Each structure stands twice: as structure tokens, then as C-alpha cells.
Amino acid sequence: MKPNIEHVKKLVYETDDLFVKMIDWPFEEGIICYFTTLVDGGELNKQLALLKRQAEAKTQNWAISAASSSYPYTDDKLQNLLSLGETAIIFPNANIIVAINLKKEQARTTDEPENEHVITGSHEGFIENKDTNIALIRKRLLRADFVVKNLYTGNKNSDIVTYAYIATVADPQLVKMIDNKLSAISSDEFFTPGQLIEYMEEHTWSPFPQLLVTERPDRVASNLLEGRIVLLMDNSPTAILGPVTLFSFFQTPDDFNSRTLVGSFYRLLRIFSLITAIFLPAFYVSVVSFHSEILPIEISKQVKLAINEIPYRPFLEAFILEIFIELIREASMRLPTPIGQTIAIVGGLVVGDAIVSAGLVSNLMVIVVAMTAISSFVIPSAEMNMTIRILRFPFMLGAALFGFFGMVIGLLLLFIHLLNLRSMGRPYFSPVIPFDFTRFKDIFVRLPFLRFLRNGKKKGVRE
Amino acid sequence: MRIQKGIIIVILTLFLSGCWDETQYKDLTIVPLIGIEGEEGDITAMFAFPTFQNGQIEYSSSQGKGISTRAARSDANLQTMEALDMAHLEVILMSADLAKTDFAPSLDMFFRTPRNRITSYMAIVEGDMATYFNPPGKMKSEVSYFYPELLRTVVLYSYGANFTLQDAMKTMFDPAIDLALPYLQINEETGIPKVVGSALFSKQRYTGITLSSSESISSVIMANKINKYARITFEWEAKQTQITVNVMRVKKNWKIGTDTISASYDLDISVEEYAPHNLHEKKKREEVTAFLETSFKEHFDAVIKKSQEAESDILGFGRKVRAFHSGLWNQGDWQKTYADLPIEVEVNVRMKLTNIAE
Incomplete structure (x- = not known):
């Protein structure tokens, strides 16, 4: 059965914020559909114009651009793409979906987190958008070995957990362990970072937090450099850091500033x-x-x-x-x-x-x-x-x-x-x-950054 | 299973360890001052303590009689509102009459309970104990506060040394050294207790002989036990003036021969009071130093004389004798030997500070 407008409507249970219309395309008529609440219409028009030009040129990969890609058509894939906020153009004869990722961003500014103030140092904080959060970290770690991995967890495979680490510093076994653990999570519930922490911790009944939670990108960056791994979730400004020790909880970035x-x-x-x-x-x-x-x-x-x-x-x-x-x-x-x-x-x-x-x-x-x-x-x-x-x-x-x-x-x-x-x-x-x-x-005192001092002495120079 | 076992063991440890000795602080009366008099077998003990009523501290005292100190305390307990607790004991006063008998057993109680302080001060009082708890003169503070502070001053100004309960007992039972405790009298004029010197002990008993307060300081200097200050004033009759010096450092050198002892002292002093001034002149300084040397020697000789009279080796010559001169030690009872031993004192004074820029 070829997909038509009625079929698409049924797939999303005839919700009213679905935009679904036939669209003219150089080689056949397509069905364009997206959630009006999630997609920026103006930007979409520009993208459509670009894709149309590419389609007229009849190149091999006309559907590929910086914000679009194509998939073979299935009902599940369509549902999945729509719910993730992408715009789907279905071509029933070619049996493909062209997905355009133009999400409307509803984000606040990257202000300093309320509960982690510092006196001197960076005043940026994470927000409820994962991509922005990763950008904030990557901005501080301008290196090729900073790795970001996305995982779809849970039974419906819709909750994205991201973990990131520095490949040359982090222990590969640890990375593998985290990956296994995250993949093993099976839950239908919507995830909060708190739930994720419970899945990752080994001692649920302990009163002690075993993973460090922070909303500060500078804290995450410095911890990554020490070989730790950070877990991020979309729609949450909370980053989860591990492995940590008891004494990590008593340090603030202010110590180092x-x-x-x-x-x-x-x-x-x-x-x-x-x-x-x-x-x-x-x-x-x-x-x-x-x-x-x-x-x-x-x-x-x-x-x-x-x-x-x-x-x-x-x-x-x-x-x-x-x-x-x-x-x-x-x-x-x-x-x-x-x-x-x-x-x-x-x-x-x-x-x-x-x-x-x-x-x-x-x-x-x-x-x-x-x-x-x-x-x-x-x-x-x-x-x-x-x-x-x-x-x-x-x-x-x-x-x-x-x-x-x-x-x-x-x-x-x-x-x-x-x-x-x-x-x-x-x-x-x-x-x-x-x-x-x-x-x-280091638990009790913060010594000067000794390596720096020692180098200076060797050369007999003191700046 | 292992966890259950562990929990059971922990609970059993807690319950079997016998730590049910809860003593609520609000149900105790802290006793900073105790006075003991009477004689062995018939002890009267007096206790002074603060009471706490309506948010105010008041002071009260209680008396108990019994065949021992513990019995007297139990007796007093029956007349006091809350139980008497000796854990904060600051001062033990003992009547001179009791001190003259074999009094050590009456102090046994203080060593039995681990809670008790054994660093409380001991002092000997003359006359009736009750007058020291309710002095005839007008006291500005309470007795339970007065005596500890008074005896702290005694320590600070070197009128006495080593008279905490622990040190006193240790000294008393050592055959090679004897005990000296601060000696209190009621001042005739003011009616307030006053430290008048040191009571000399021979073996385990008080001899009835006391050193005056200036002699007490001298004895502390001679034993090299001075605290922060050791001030002593001399009357210089030839010049019709007085001089007060503070001994800053003592170096003692005891030479013990077969039947004689020579004790030489090097004293570093600072001048605290000297009206004629001009100590920057070398001649004047030498003159003063010479005077001080003779005066110190006089004082030291007086201490030796009195202690020999009392057969009380308060300076501890016996310790050195016992360690290095067994011939002398083995002549018999050391206190008797000491009393008859000729002791030669020599003093060298070095004026280190004049305390004034001239």
C-alpha cells in the first residue's frame, strides 16, 4: 500500500498540529508532513527550495544536504522522524522519505547555574538543549580526540543518552563498560538524569552519591581531561560525571582560580x-x-x-x-x-x-x-x-x-x-x-601547579 | 546470610560492651572544691559546688561524715539535691591535722574512677576546714572559684610546683624525694584565706614545719621548677633600698661527695625593681650582682636548714644519690641521712636584663 495523506494522519492519531500536504516535486508528487509546533516554517521553505534545485539537477545524492538525508520508507521510520521534530517528504513511488532536520529551538540563554556559583572563572552553564551543551564542552576542548557518542536507550528507542570522553585519556575498558551498561537499560519511562544515575550506580541504597552532577561546562571539561566520562541527556541541563571519589564533591572550580x-x-x-x-x-x-x-x-x-x-x-x-x-x-x-x-x-x-x-x-x-x-x-x-x-x-x-x-x-x-x-x-x-x-x-591543600614551577627552576628563569 | 550475621554481631557488640553508663549531665552536681579533715576512720568531707536554679548560678556547700572519704561523700550525697560528681574537681584542701597522720588512704577514692581528674591541686590548710569554706572576711568571689584561681597563681609565680594530686602522690611515695604543698592560713586582718608558704612533708606525713612564701620561691628555684615568673625581693640595708629580681633561667649543678653535697647554681636574672638606677655602669652592676649572690645564698641556706630540720628532702637530692652514690644511699633511712648531711650552696648571678634603657 502506498502512503497517502490519510494514512500519514492515522499514523500520528490525527493530531491537529500535524501539517500534511501534497507538494510538487520535479519528478513526482510528494507528501510533506511535520509538526507545526516543532518546525520553523520559514527556514523550511529555504531548505525546500535548495532541495528542489538539487532534484532538478538530477544528481545522485540530491536529497543530501547539511540539514537533510533520505531513508527507505517504513511506517515506523516516519513516526520516529516526526516525533523527533524532523520534516518528512514522502515520495510514494520511489518509496523513500527525505528528512529535513529544522527544529525550532526553544532554549534559554547559557546563564550561570543557580546552585553552582563561582566568584572568578567562567559563568556559563548548560541549558536544556543537548547540542548546545556539547558545543559548550567542545569549545573548551579543541582537540580531535574528544569523542561524543549517542545511544538510543529504552524500549521505544527514543531517549537519547549521549556520553563523551577524551579517547587518548579515558580508559577504553571504562568506555566499553559504560556503553554496555547504557545499552542494557530497558525502560519505557521517560528519563530524568536522576533515573539514569540510578541505572549507572552500583549501590542504589547507599546514602552517598556515586556520580558527580554538575551544570558547569568548565567543570565537565576539566574532569574529561582527567579521564572521566560525561553523560548528557537532551532536555536537561545536568551533566553526569564519573568515576568520582568522595573528595571530588568537596572541590569547586574556585579552588583552582x-x-x-x-x-x-x-x-x-x-x-x-x-x-x-x-x-x-x-x-x-x-x-x-x-x-x-x-x-x-x-x-x-x-x-x-x-x-x-x-x-x-x-x-x-x-x-x-x-x-x-x-x-x-x-x-x-x-x-x-x-x-x-x-x-x-x-x-x-x-x-x-x-x-x-x-x-x-x-x-x-x-x-x-x-x-x-x-x-x-x-x-x-x-x-x-x-x-x-x-x-x-x-x-x-x-x-x-x-x-x-x-x-x-x-x-x-x-x-x-x-x-x-x-x-x-x-x-x-x-x-x-x-x-x-x-x-x-590534594584532599587537604591545593599545592601550586608544581610541574610549571619545576620547569621554571630548571631553566633558571623566573617570569 | 553474611550481612545478617554481621548485623547480629554489631548489635551484640553494642549490647554486651556494657556501655550503659549514661550519666545525664543535668542530673549531676559538679564539685570543683573538696575539703577533707578528721582522721583515718573518721573523715569529714566538705564539698563546695555551684547550683543552677532559674537560670542563675548560686553556690552552696555540703558536708558529709564517714569512716572514709568515699563514705563521707555518700553521706553528703544524701543531703545534696543532685549526685555529687568529682569529674571536675579542681582543688583538694586537707587539714593540717589530717596531713600529720597517715592520710594517703583517704585519697584513694580519687584514683578509682576513670572519670575523676587527677590533675586537681592539693593544698594544706591550718585550722578548722569550715572556716575555709565560709571565710570570716568578705570574699569577692565564691570559694569554689577562688581556690583554683589562687593555686593557679601560685603555680604561675613559682610559689610552689608539682602539687597536683597525681604529682603529689608520686612524690610522696618516692623515698628519694619529699613533698611540699602550698600552705593556707586565714589572714588575720582581712579574714580571707592566703597562701603563706609551703608545708613540708617527710615520707608520707606533714612535719608541721612550713616554709615562708619567699622561701617557697627559693625552694622552687633550687629545684629548677620555676614557671613563668619567679620574683623575689631583697632588702638592701646598706644602701637603704630594695631590689626585686625575676629569675629567668636556672642552671643547677649538684656535686655529691661521700658525706657532703655541694650545690652550685647559675641564675640568669632580670631586674624588676631597683630605684637607684644606673645599672648601665659596669661597677654598679658588679656591686648589685655581688649583693644578689649573697642574698640568694642566704635564702637558699635557710631553705636547706629548714628542710633538714624537717627531715624533708624537697629538692630531691636523694634521687641523684640513689642513682649514682649507692654508698651514701645505703647508709640507712635517706630522710635521716639528709638531715645530717652538710650541704654547701654556691650562687652565681648573671644579670641578663635591666628592663630599662638608660
């Missing part, structure tokens, strides 16, 4: 904030419930004064306040910005003060919880930030039950878990175990 000493200081500060964010409430709970002897006497009087008339156990006290802080955070994130700020102020200042004067929670506990919250917000990655905040609850429970001993048991379990974690098959806790001194010191 600021001065060595300053960068090192803030890197140390972030590691310190990791420790306080996880352990401070637990430490406080175990001190006031078990080990009060470690307090210096001057502080101990103040501590005693603060907690003497609190009706609840320290654990409950801490729990109330932690939940409260989490509520404020969640509320201010879900609400529009101006209201969100109001909520933060009302929650933080007014209720915080009232809760102390009501005698429900001691003012020391407010300090501890506030300090913990601030510390957790220092961590640059949003996912790691959440993880750290969830982690403190089991530690608080351990501290409330067994004091420092409970904390140590918790720490032991945490380390066992971290040592077992893998990110795309690579050890997650890497510079620590397996130990590598050169990378280990």
Missing part, C-alpha cells in the same frame, strides 16, 4: 565542615549524656546552666531542632524566593528564639545545630550536602545510646561502607584507600 594559600585554606575549611556537619550534634549529645568530665570547668558551668531545666533528653532535644532546621530548609526551597527568605528569617530567628525561651531546647543546642547546618551548606555539591545532613541522625542515635563508643561504632560502619563503595567500578574512597600520597595531599 584562587591563590594557592587561599584555595588551600578553603579546602581545609570544607573538610573541617564535613567533620562538624556529621559529628557535632552527636559529639554534643555524648558529652552531655556520658562524658561531661571532658569539659573545662568554665564551660561546664555554662553548659550545666543551659541544660539544667530542659525537660527532654539531649537526643530528643537535638532531634527536635534538627527536624526543625530541615523543615525550614525544605520550606524555603519549595517556596518562591522572596517568601522563602521570609520563612528562613521567621523560622531561624523568631521561632529559634522562642523555642529557647519556652525552655524546650537549650540555647547551646541551638548553637550546635545552627553551626552544623551552616557547615553542611558549605559543601559545594547539593547531593553530598543532603547526604551529610541525613548521616548525622544515625550518629546522634549512636551517641545517645552509647556515647563516644556509639559514635566510634558508627564511624567504623561508615568507613566500611565507604571502602566498599565503587563509582563506575573505581574505588570511591580512593586517595585514602588505596593510598596514594600525591593525590592524598
Whole structure:
């Protein structure tokens, strides 16, 4: 059966935004069809004129141009092309489709991502268009070995996942593994990057994110140069990077743009904030419930004064306040910005003060919880930030039950878990175990770019 | 299966490890000051502690009697609102009468509980313990705050050294060295407790002999245990003036012979107070140095004399004797030997700073 207008309409269930008309062509009549919502009509006319000229010249590959190509006709192919936003010209006698790719772009500008601000450095960010995103990366990696691969995943083969790497740097086995894993995905659901991450991760139940998510092209480019692989999806500004280690989540591009000493200081500060964010409430709970002897006497009087008339156990006290802080955070994130700020102020200042004067929670506990919250917000990655905040609850429970001993048991379990974690098959806790001194010191400090310095010394030149 | 086993092991570890020793801080009373008096078998212990009511710190004290310190503490517990907790103990005061008896067992309690501090200061007080907890004079601060600060000052200005509970016990049970603890009296004029010197111990008992405060500093200098400051003032009668010096550095050299000891000291001093000035002149400096040497020697001799009188080797000559001169050590009881040993003191003073540009 030869395709006609009625047949094409049926194929897309007679949707009203389908444009389908007969079109005159040098050798036969064709059927032109496209979704008006996805295609730019003006541009299409120019392209059609070009193709017509090529067809009149009767060259072998008249259908091929920068934006068009031809396929043998099948119903499936037609459906597929239309849904991807291409314009199809069907020639029933020749039994071919000429597809013209002239998508109307609905994209915002490449602004700096809201949640990954830097002070100095590039202020570009990914947008919801994959091609633009790849262009942003390629712009930074002007080299032939930067490879981009597209994969159609899922049962309907319509969701494109793109992975990219630098061929001379990335481990070929790793690339193969990623390819296999992506090809194996079978899902009918529409993909979000979050879903993709779950398919790629090996430990779904771990609280730790095993892949780094970023919206910054400069971050992606520098990670690619270190041999990592990036996964991109259309319609999402999120790039997924792997394999990563725990400590990748504590670095920002600012580290490398600021001065060595300053960068090192803030890197140390972030590691310190990791420790306080996880352990401070637990430490406080175990001190006031078990080990009060470690307090210096001057502080101990103040501590005693603060907690003497609190009706609840320290654990409950801490729990109330932690939940409260989490509520404020969640509320201010879900609400529009101006209201969100109001909520933060009302929650933080007014209720915080009232809760102390009501005698429900001691003012020391407010300090501890506030300090913990601030510390957790220092961590640059949003996912790691959440993880750290969830982690403190089991530690608080351990501290409330067994004091420092409970904390140590918790720490032991945490380390066992971290040592077992893998990110795309690579050890997650890497510079620590397996130990590598050169990378280990990078966790704490950012040393000057040594190679550069050494070269300068050899020549005896200092610029 | 392996995971289940692991979880069971972890839970069992937690429950079997016996770490159920939760002591809520709000249910404890922290005791920074304890006073012990009485005699072995009939101990009275006094406790001073802050109480916390309506958001304010007030101070209170409690007394307990018992056959031991622990029993006295338990007795006091029955009269105090919250349980008494010794983990923050800063000062142990002991009455001179108890110190004269065999008092070591009454301190045993402090070493039994790992929570307890053993770096709290020890001091000997004269007379009734109750007057030290409620001094007749008008105190500007609470006793539980007063004594720790007072004794910290004693350490800082070198009026005494090594009188934390741990050091004191270690020194007391060492046969080659004897203990000296700060000695407190109620000041007659102000009615406030005052450190008047050091109480000298011989073996495990207080001898009843005390060093004056200037002698205490001298003894600390002689033992080379000075802290940040070691200031000592001399009256220069010939010139009708006073001179205060701070000893910055001590180099001691003890030569122990078969039946005599010669102790020579090199002191680096700075001048802290000297009205006649003109120390930039070499002649003047030599004159002052010579005066200081004789004055220091007088003070040092007085310390040696008193300590021999008390049969109390507070400087620790015995340690060197025990290590290198077994003949002398084996003559018998070291404290007795020490009391009769001729000890020659020699002092060299080097004026390092005059502290003024002239």
C-alpha cells in the first residue's frame, strides 16, 4: 500500500498540529508532513527550495544536504522522524522519505547555574538543549580526540543518552563498560538524569552519591581531561560525571582560580565542615549524656546552666531542632524566593528564639545545630550536602545510646561502607584507600601547579 | 546470610560492651572544691559546688561524715539535691591535722574512677576546714572559684610546683624525694584565706614545719621548677633600698661527695625593681650582682636548714644519690641521712636584663 495523506494522519492519531500536504516535486508528487509546533516554517521553505534545485539537477545524492538525508520508507521510520521534530517528504513511488532536520529551538540563554556559583572563572552553564551543551564542552576542548557518542536507550528507542570522553585519556575498558551498561537499560519511562544515575550506580541504597552532577561546562571539561566520562541527556541541563571519589564533591572550580594559600585554606575549611556537619550534634549529645568530665570547668558551668531545666533528653532535644532546621530548609526551597527568605528569617530567628525561651531546647543546642547546618551548606555539591545532613541522625542515635563508643561504632560502619563503595567500578574512597600520597595531599591543600614551577627552576628563569 | 550475621554481631557488640553508663549531665552536681579533715576512720568531707536554679548560678556547700572519704561523700550525697560528681574537681584542701597522720588512704577514692581528674591541686590548710569554706572576711568571689584561681597563681609565680594530686602522690611515695604543698592560713586582718608558704612533708606525713612564701620561691628555684615568673625581693640595708629580681633561667649543678653535697647554681636574672638606677655602669652592676649572690645564698641556706630540720628532702637530692652514690644511699633511712648531711650552696648571678634603657 502506498502512503497517502490519510494514512500519514492515522499514523500520528490525527493530531491537529500535524501539517500534511501534497507538494510538487520535479519528478513526482510528494507528501510533506511535520509538526507545526516543532518546525520553523520559514527556514523550511529555504531548505525546500535548495532541495528542489538539487532534484532538478538530477544528481545522485540530491536529497543530501547539511540539514537533510533520505531513508527507505517504513511506517515506523516516519513516526520516529516526526516525533523527533524532523520534516518528512514522502515520495510514494520511489518509496523513500527525505528528512529535513529544522527544529525550532526553544532554549534559554547559557546563564550561570543557580546552585553552582563561582566568584572568578567562567559563568556559563548548560541549558536544556543537548547540542548546545556539547558545543559548550567542545569549545573548551579543541582537540580531535574528544569523542561524543549517542545511544538510543529504552524500549521505544527514543531517549537519547549521549556520553563523551577524551579517547587518548579515558580508559577504553571504562568506555566499553559504560556503553554496555547504557545499552542494557530497558525502560519505557521517560528519563530524568536522576533515573539514569540510578541505572549507572552500583549501590542504589547507599546514602552517598556515586556520580558527580554538575551544570558547569568548565567543570565537565576539566574532569574529561582527567579521564572521566560525561553523560548528557537532551532536555536537561545536568551533566553526569564519573568515576568520582568522595573528595571530588568537596572541590569547586574556585579552588583552582584562587591563590594557592587561599584555595588551600578553603579546602581545609570544607573538610573541617564535613567533620562538624556529621559529628557535632552527636559529639554534643555524648558529652552531655556520658562524658561531661571532658569539659573545662568554665564551660561546664555554662553548659550545666543551659541544660539544667530542659525537660527532654539531649537526643530528643537535638532531634527536635534538627527536624526543625530541615523543615525550614525544605520550606524555603519549595517556596518562591522572596517568601522563602521570609520563612528562613521567621523560622531561624523568631521561632529559634522562642523555642529557647519556652525552655524546650537549650540555647547551646541551638548553637550546635545552627553551626552544623551552616557547615553542611558549605559543601559545594547539593547531593553530598543532603547526604551529610541525613548521616548525622544515625550518629546522634549512636551517641545517645552509647556515647563516644556509639559514635566510634558508627564511624567504623561508615568507613566500611565507604571502602566498599565503587563509582563506575573505581574505588570511591580512593586517595585514602588505596593510598596514594600525591593525590592524598590534594584532599587537604591545593599545592601550586608544581610541574610549571619545576620547569621554571630548571631553566633558571623566573617570569 | 553474611550481612545478617554481621548485623547480629554489631548489635551484640553494642549490647554486651556494657556501655550503659549514661550519666545525664543535668542530673549531676559538679564539685570543683573538696575539703577533707578528721582522721583515718573518721573523715569529714566538705564539698563546695555551684547550683543552677532559674537560670542563675548560686553556690552552696555540703558536708558529709564517714569512716572514709568515699563514705563521707555518700553521706553528703544524701543531703545534696543532685549526685555529687568529682569529674571536675579542681582543688583538694586537707587539714593540717589530717596531713600529720597517715592520710594517703583517704585519697584513694580519687584514683578509682576513670572519670575523676587527677590533675586537681592539693593544698594544706591550718585550722578548722569550715572556716575555709565560709571565710570570716568578705570574699569577692565564691570559694569554689577562688581556690583554683589562687593555686593557679601560685603555680604561675613559682610559689610552689608539682602539687597536683597525681604529682603529689608520686612524690610522696618516692623515698628519694619529699613533698611540699602550698600552705593556707586565714589572714588575720582581712579574714580571707592566703597562701603563706609551703608545708613540708617527710615520707608520707606533714612535719608541721612550713616554709615562708619567699622561701617557697627559693625552694622552687633550687629545684629548677620555676614557671613563668619567679620574683623575689631583697632588702638592701646598706644602701637603704630594695631590689626585686625575676629569675629567668636556672642552671643547677649538684656535686655529691661521700658525706657532703655541694650545690652550685647559675641564675640568669632580670631586674624588676631597683630605684637607684644606673645599672648601665659596669661597677654598679658588679656591686648589685655581688649583693644578689649573697642574698640568694642566704635564702637558699635557710631553705636547706629548714628542710633538714624537717627531715624533708624537697629538692630531691636523694634521687641523684640513689642513682649514682649507692654508698651514701645505703647508709640507712635517706630522710635521716639528709638531715645530717652538710650541704654547701654556691650562687652565681648573671644579670641578663635591666628592663630599662638608660
